[in-house]
Amino acid sequence: MDTDPALPIPISYISGSYYLFSIDAVTYLRREHHICGVLIGTLPQIPQQNVFLAMPLQLMPEEARLLVDKGVACIVDEVKAHKDGMTSIMEEDRKRYLQDLEAEGLQAMRLQNRRKEQLREEALKNLDAKKAAKASKKAAQKQDNAAGDDFALELFAGGEQAQDAGPQRPTPSETAMAVTPSTSYPPMPSRPTSDQILPSPEVPSSYPLFAHLHTKGYFLSPGLRFGCQYLAYPGDPLRFHSHFLVVSAEWDEEINLMDIIAGGRLGTGVKKGFLVGGAEQTGPGSEDSVRMFSVEWAGM
Amino acid sequence: MADTDEAAAHLPASQDSAPQIETDLSDETQDFRFLNNLAFPSDSSQTSLPRRGEKDFEPNPTNYQADILDASRHAMHNALSHPRLHHPKHRVIAYYAPDGPAPPPAIDVTEEKDEKETATNDNNEHNLTKERSPETGTGISVPEDSCVYVPNPKGQYFKSMGRADRWNRVWLLPEEALYLIERGSLDIRWPVSVTGPTAEEGEEDLGIPMSLQAAYACFTGRGGLSVERFSVYTGLRRLGYTVIRAPGWDDESDEVQDEDSAPQQGLGIFGRFLHWLHNWNKSTGITTTGPVVGLGLHRSYNDIYRKLAIIPYHDPVTRQSPRRKTTPPFRVVFHVYKPSTVFRKSAPPTPDFRIAVVNSRTQTTMPTQAQLGALLESTPLDPPRGEKMDRMMYMRLRHGYRNVILAVVDQGVVSFLRIGDAAFGKEKVYAEKPPGPKKGGFRPRPKK
Numbered sequence: 001m002d003t004d005p006a007l008p009i010p011i012s013y014i015s016g017s018y019y020l021f022s023i024d025a026v027t028y029l030r031r032e033h034h035i036c037g038v039l040i041g042t043l044p045q046i047p048q049q050n051v052f053l054a055m056p057l058q059l060m061p062e063e064a065r066l067l068v069d070k071g072v073a074c075i076v077d078e079v080k081a082h083k084d085g086m087t088s089i090m091e092e093d094r095k096r097y098l099q100d101l102e103a104e105g106l107q108a109m110r111l112q113n114r115r116k117e118q119l120r121e122e123a124l125k126n127l128d129a130k131k132a133a134k135a136s137k138k139a140a141q142k143q144d145n146a147a148g149d150d151f152a153l154e155l156f157a158g159g160e161q162a163q164d165a166g167p168q169r170p171t172p173s174e175t176a177m178a179v180t181p182s183t184s185y186p187p188m189p190s191r192p193t194s195d196q197i198l199p200s201p202e203v204p205s206s207y208p209l210f211a212h213l214h215t216k217g218y219f220l221s222p223g224l225r226f227g228c229q230y231l232a233y234p235g236d237p238l239r240f241h242s243h244f245l246v247v248s249a250e251w252d253e254e255i256n257l258m259d260i261i262a263g264g265r266l267g268t269g270v271k272k273g274f275l276v277g278g279a280e281q282t283g284p285g286s287e288d289s290v291r292m293f294s295v296e297w298a299g300m
Numbered sequence: 301m302a303d304t305d306e307a308a309a310h311l312p313a314s315q316d317s318a319p320q321i322e323t324d325l326s327d328e329t330q331d332f333r334f335l336n337n338l339a340f341p342s343d344s345s346q347t348s349l350p351r352r353g354e355k356d357f358e359p360n361p362t363n364y365q366a367d368i369l370d371a372s373r374h375a376m377h378n379a380l381s382h383p384r385l386h387h388p389k390h391r392v393i394a395y396y397a398p399d400g401p402a403p404p405p406a407i408d409v410t411e412e413k414d415e416k417e418t419a420t421n422d423n424n425e426h427n428l429t430k431e432r433s434p435e436t437g438t439g440i441s442v443p444e445d446s447c448v449y450v451p452n453p454k455g456q457y458f459k460s461m462g463r464a465d466r467w468n469r470v471w472l473l474p475e476e477a478l479y480l481i482e483r484g485s486l487d488i489r490w491p492v493s494v495t496g497p498t499a500e501e502g503e504e505d506l507g508i509p510m511s512l513q514a515a516y517a518c519f520t521g522r523g524g525l526s527v528e529r530f531s532v533y534t535g536l537r538r539l540g541y542t543v544i545r546a547p548g549w550d551d552e553s554d555e556v557q558d559e560d561s562a563p564q565q566g567l568g569i570f571g572r573f574l575h576w577l578h579n580w581n582k583s584t585g586i587t588t589t590g591p592v593v594g595l596g597l598h599r600s601y602n603d604i605y606r607k608l609a610i611i612p613y614h615d616p617v618t619r620q621s622p623r624r625k626t627t628p629p630f631r632v633v634f635h636v637y638k639p640s641t642v643f644r645k646s647a648p649p650t651p652d653f654r655i656a657v658v659n660s661r662t663q664t665t666m667p668t669q670a671q672l673g674a675l676l677e678s679t680p681l682d683p684p685r686g687e688k689m690d691r692m693m694y695m696r697l698r699h700g701y702r703n704v705i706l707a708v709v710d711q712g713v714v715s716f717l718r719i720g721d722a723a724f725g726k727e728k729v730y731a732e733k734p735p736g737p738k739k740g741g742f743r744p745r746p747k748k
Contacts, residue, residue: 014527015526016526026630027373027376038713039712042534042538044382044384044385047484048538048539049538049539050535052379054379054482055512056513078517081517082518084516097508098508104383105385124318157366175388177391179384179386180383180384180484180509180510182383182511183513184513217670223710224713227717234358234359236417238332238369239365241355241357277358278421278486296393
């Protein structure tokens with residue numbers, strides 16, 4: 001888990017949005033740079049639900065910009081990279097890649113077969129417990145079958161004696177599972193060429209506030225669900241509820257009083273503070289000119 | 301009603317300890333440790349979802365908290381690094397066709413030539429026509445935007461997805477292919493034409509498997525499929541709904557709704573105004589010179605109330621003509637069917653929901669009344685019917701006479717809003733019997 005990917009991490013830019021497809025990059029950025037993004041893919045283990053989602057991870061333009069500014073990541077035109085990359089794959093690379101995939105598929109197949117065996121064993125053990133009377137007879141059968149265990153079982157079962165019961169099934173076929181990889185690197189070269197690198201992402205005017213909160217250690221995520229621009233979490237959203245509903249304003253913008261009332265009321269309703277802030281336009285180079293105000297509903 | 305609403309609003313606050321039933325788990329990031337019980341590779345039987353977990357208020361420097369966070373992240377890493385595998389028994393192979401629908405390469409030479417020509421012609425007029433005519437390329441109308449074909453379709457997914465062509469290959473639209481590859485149900489291969497020279501004959505004629513990354517790079521942005529639309533599509537699919545493209549998908553074509561369902565033929569704004577003027581003159585007399593109700597014998601309060609109703613109101617049943625044109629993004633792009641609705645690909649029934657997709661980053665303001673009005677007018681009349689609706693006025697108001705769902709997408713986070721065309725003017729509150737404590741639940745049907 002703690003593998004650090006090579007920097008800069010390529011962020012895929014595809015038709016207006018920013019994505020990460022490598023799980024190592026996702027874990028690394030979350031751990032080291034407090035960038036969470038939004039998972040938008042279907043979790044293949046349990047595909048019919050929306051609570052736990054999976055790769056890819058969609059990044060806000062603000063997040064992508066922050067990472068590029070920090071020098072941690074670069075933006076890659078993924079459509080172009082694929083157009084260039086797929087046609088220029090060498091024959092040997094192609095073969096090696098397919099072999100690697102097949103090996104992975106074979107491994108997965110063995111693991112699954114082993115797990116199936118285990119489940120079967122467990123089920124049969126339970127059955128054994130119920131049929132205590134027939135225990136002695138079963139034991140004799142086990143002795144017979146232990147010898148006939150297939151290769152995969154021996155490989156993974158380690159030293160422990162595999163206990164198989166019941167009639168011996170035909171050895172599971174050793175055909176590899178097909179694998180759909182998450183990323184295209186390999187077979188494509190892992191470093192994007194310079195003409196595939198895009199400039200820093202365009203960001204909305206709320207970026208200074210976003211960056212400021214981020215430097216203060218907050219984890220930020222899109223806030224539409226709570227009627228704001230960003231949700232600010234004091235720690236990793238996996239373990240903490242958010243503290244603030246963040247709305248950005250221009251420095252000289254006149255804020256409608258009703259918006260403040262509504263925001264304060266809304267935030268209090270979901271046990272969060274309503275935070276409004278913005279950056280003073282003091283010219284380039286000057287930092288820390290962001291002011292923020294938190295509004296709470298005072299129960300008078 | 302206002303009072304009960306207030307009470308309901310205060311309820312969760314007053315009962316903090318009680319579990320809130322209506323909490324949507326997908327509202328916030330969930331702790332991936334709950335997925336730990338799903339070991340690799342998971343069983344299909346193990347599909348129950350974990351409960352909402354307790355989170356801490358704020359970080360503190362204890363090892364205890366750090367350990368839990370580590371465990372959570374580890375669980376997340378494990379869950380997300382799970383590969384998408386295809387068991388040989390259930391594996392469905394598909395091929396990516398970058399140039400859109402085309403006939404298979406291995407057919408009769410002369411025929412092929414003809415069809416290749418038409419196919420390329422069609423590709424040139426990309427996006428202009430959504431459905432190709434039956435004579436061209438792939439035979440039976442395969443949508444022009446399709447870009448993945450499955451030579452040997454099996455499995456439940458093809459009941460509601462894809463279109464078969466003359467050679468029994470099922471063509472998938474980009475969103476369908478992306479959804480299937482993402483959930484690990486489809487093994488898409490690069491066509492040999494893209495990946496370069498063919499390998500030795502027979503040994504590997506399948507091509508390189510397409511990665512998820514490649515699938516996103518190839519399919520989003522193709523044929524009008526923005527990632528916002530895809531997020532809505534896949535989110536609803538995951539919940540079991542059947543989702544198909546609506547005619548309003550392309551920017552050029554507006555959804556044409558046959559107005560046969562509207563019982564009253566439209567009078568038009570002017571006609572309606574005349575109509576109203578006529579009635580108003582007849583029933584209420586001239587308000588500028590005299591009392592609104594007028595002189596005469598008044599035998600019931602209802603007559604008086606009826607005469608007092610001098611302000612014209614919006615009646616959703618009467619059709620406006622000419623129909624206003626919808627403006628993107630406020631246009632129906634998806635037709636959605638409940639899992640219980642019997643769905644046939646060849647003849648889709650009337651959709652249960654109509655959805656317009658809005659990107660909150662490009663559309664930052666609420667829609668204008670004209671935009672919403674046009675959007676609602678593009679949906680068919682769906683008046684509140686049924687015994688319950690007849691009985692309960694607030695349900696009628698909430699249901700409205702037309703409805704549409706706005707899916708607002710903020711960087712991958714989707715919120716659904718239902719917009720109904722409520723007809724407050726049609727609810728004659730004075731005609732309702734007050735719900736007395738001893739009179740029982742019966743209320744007369746309001747006059748239309």
